[in-house]
Amino acid sequence: MKQLLATALLAVAFSAFGHGGEDHGAPPPALSQSVAPRASAASEEFEVVAALEDRKLVIYVDRFASNEPVADARVEVEASSVQGQASETSPGTYVIELAAGLPAARHPLTISIETGDSADLLSLLLDTSRPASTVAAHSHEWSEWAVWVLAAVLLLAGAALLLRRRRQRR
Incomplete structure (x- = not known):
């Protein structure tokens, strides 16, 4: 039982790491002065x-x-x-x-x-024209959503298994 719970928690923890080389930290500071053309x-x-x-x-x-x-x-x-x-x-x-x-x-x-x-x-x-915005749109791919869904399913399965074992002991 403890092994299953540890596996579920580990799966959830791994899904929190960065993906695809994206930096989810603080945004870079704005330029303090404008850059001339x-x-x-x-x-x-x-x-x-x-x-x-x-x-x-x-x-x-x-x-x-x-x-x-x-x-x-x-x-x-x-x-x-x-x-x-x-x-x-x-x-x-x-x-x-x-x-x-x-x-x-x-x-x-x-x-x-x-x-x-x-x-x-x-x-x-x-x-001398204004540069286009260099901020790329952030999109979520299906693989990212799949990891989150899998983590949620494992977490719910672990919680259900834990509740079932507690009921059986009583």
Whole structure:
């Protein structure tokens, strides 16, 4: 009798473990700051990251091989709504002011970089549209329900067996 009860309780306990690699813990904390839309591109010579911050397009330019910031370069940006030369704010960081913010869409950008020893033309795509929700819908498969039903049946069978044995003793 005790073995049957122990088996039933063990079956119920095993059904409480996580399944399918899902994490049922606390949800991850929300980002404390918003992430600006970004785009990146690389060539044999340069690596570029463009970020939209308020009404400015900030462009970070590094050497691809050494990750060294590219200082004193001529950086020109061309897009449907943005055209002009970016000004250097710090070594490797260039900013171009936008008269009006970029609308929510995908913006193809062409960035021209000229230094004393090399020049390159990079194309990238800046997506300023809102990202879709990344939260996946939680669904229960039939196998999960089967485990719970089996555990409940074993628990009820164990309780019924226990009651029957108590009645027989009296």
